[in-house]
Amino acid sequence: INAEYMGIFNLMIPPTGRVREDQSQYSLSSHQPEFKDICVDEPSVPIYATKAMSHGVPKHVFPRWGMPARVAHRIIKDEMNLDANPNQNLASFVTTFMEPEVEDLMLEGMRKNIIDADQYAQSQELQKRCVDMLADLFHAPTSPDGFVDGVGTGTIGSSEAIMLAGLAMKWNWRKRRQAAGLPIDKPNLVFGANVQVCWHKLCRYFDIECREADVSPNSLVLTAERARPLLDENTIGVCPILGSTFNGEFEDVKAIHDMLEEVNARTGWQIPIHVDAASGGFIAPFSTPDLLWDFRLPNVKSINVSGHKFGCVYAGIGWILFRENQDLPEDLVFRVNYLGGDQASLTLNFSKPATNIIGQYYQLLRLGREGFTRLIENGLENARYLRERIVRMGIFEIVDKAHMPLVAFALKKDAHMPFTLFDLQDRLKLRGWVVPAYTCPKGAENMVIMRVVVRQTLSHDMADLLISDMETAIYTLKTLAERGGVGAIQLAKAALFPLVASTRSSRSGSLHAQQQMLHKWEHAIDALGAASAVSGSMSGLGSTLESIAAHTPPSASASDHTAGGGGGGGGRVLVDIDEDEPVNPQIPRIGAMKQASAAAAARYSNDDPDSQPGSRLNSARTLNQSMRSSLFDALRNSTTTNVFGDDISHRQSASTTRGVC
DSSP: OOTTTTHHHHHHOOTTSSOOOOGGGGSOOTTSOOHHHHTSOOTTSOGGGSGGGGSOOOSSSOOSSOOOHHHHHHHHHHHHTTSOOGGGBTTOOSOOOOOHHHHHHHHHHTTSBTTOTTTSHHHHHHHHHHHHHHHHHTTOOOOTTSOOOOEEEEESSHHHHHHHHHHHHHHHHHHHHHHTTOOOSOOEEEEETTOOHHHHHHHHHTTOEEEEEOOBTTBOSOOHHHHGGGOOTTEEEEOOBBSOTTTOOBOOHHHHHHHHHHHHHHHOOOOOEEEEOTTGGGTHHHHOTTOOOSTTSTTEEEEEEETTTTTOOOSSOEEEEESSGGGSOGGGOEEEOTTSSOEEEOOSSOOOBSHHHHHHHHHHHHHHHHHHHHHHHHHHHHHHHHHHHHHHTSSEEEOSOSSSSEEEEEEOTTOOOSSOHHHHHHHHHTTTOBOOEEEOOTTOTTOEEEEEEOOTTOOHHHHHHHHHHHHHHHHHHHHHHHTTTHHHHHHHHHHHHHHHHHHHHHHTSOHHHHHHHHHHHHHHHHHHHHHHHHHSOTHHHHHHHHHHHTTOOOSSOGGGSBSSSSSOSOOOBSOOOOTTSOOOTTHHHHHHHHHHHHHHHHHHSTTSTTOOHHHHHHHHHHHHHHHHHHHHHHHHHSOOBOTTOOBOGGGOOHHHHHHHO
């Protein structure tokens, strides 16, 4: 790409790799209005007619002046509209709907710092009630009078809860080892390779050896047989998952428990179990109440659960429950008196609002066992329906076990589809659906899965809409492949070629216009790259970029660079290129894109016997890196001038260009 046309990139790229702000608009220069005047409230003026709407606001420098509340609100709200629709985010387990009544209570709780127990004693009492209710739900031992006195606390989420559980296991192990006069320098923790990243954080942050059991394509979870060889006298605990992040499967806690009971009886190691029930803790008690996974198993010493998942509370609430007081080391509980009164603190953080504690207590009262049971049954039924519709398409195989309101599936090996699940993921985003595609953990790395989390907001009718959009996306991807990707390439080129002309005019325009042009270039290049990758006709990308760089339309056929559908030479050229402008001397460097494209396209082709989905994906990544590398060289070595007239080529480092591109 001619660096003259890409000068917009250089103009907007500061050394930090962020878009540069025009600081002059915040200054008191004579030729610009003062920003403080722009921020004057104009209550009688419509919001989009205010002066602030025609001037940029600070993004990376601390503002000198403030602005009217309604203006700040509208600017931020408009930006937030660019986020995904939370109810269509089927990648997330986190709750996106709560009733207005509880939202009102939670808003009031935002003003209360729950850590200040002396001043907000009733909010602390609500937290204690939640701990007792969850301890009862998970069958913690009862006191002599028949009541459950729960041991635990609310946390920011299951990540904090797992950190506290890991520290408790390490402290208890260390205490036993010290009492026996044994070394304490090599603690290890055993879990499956399918754990959430917070387990790796725990091990790294607190100096614990991470012992992961590999999974397999046929079994994506930890089993007793896989855990057994990893145990030794330094194992501080084994951590099965009730609801794997990858496919929603409940690991067999009972089998792991029985294996540990035998090992502990024979060796005296006293290895405990912590159950990561972040997802399944609010499912299993209502869907399969007889399943043995909780404190009914004597060696289960602690459980974490996420209230913000199937506990029906907005993000930011988790719970850690201990079986008995003796399972929570006293050294982990701190006592403070500088907030008024003597208070116990079992947290990794300190201040936080009472919002989510109140929200959790409301949901426990509002729903009860019957309400939670009905919600979970609805979710499981909608997941069953969605699973059946996906199977009916004939190209997918189900990889979940129907343990949770979740559907996980993969392409059949004999489906021979001309696209990957990553391609399908991108097509669904065009309709607002966020359905993640991802590779599986160690032991099943070549397996690619898509997952739909069926939260309460994914009703039967919404499931129908999702299936309809999936069918449309699959048809589109297959059609593109059959046509060699011509339609997609045309659309992408239609976005690129007009930019050659419009970039010229924008360079002398306002900072806002130049920012807009930058975004147009980014989206257009991304579109062309995606279209080429989907179709397998990736060699077309290099030639198209080269022709744009040389200020010359592609010379193949008119249909390759004209508006309109299929082939034929009757189309019109989208833009008249100025033949008098000099060609950038760095154009030959971009030719490297064609070579990289051709090599990767060969690997991507289904005709290649080695072209499995994993290798095609790696080839696409290699192509992407090759093209970017060529583009970096062209930009870095070109002499470009921004609108302020100063040569900036020598101020551009390769790393800066790489970061922004």
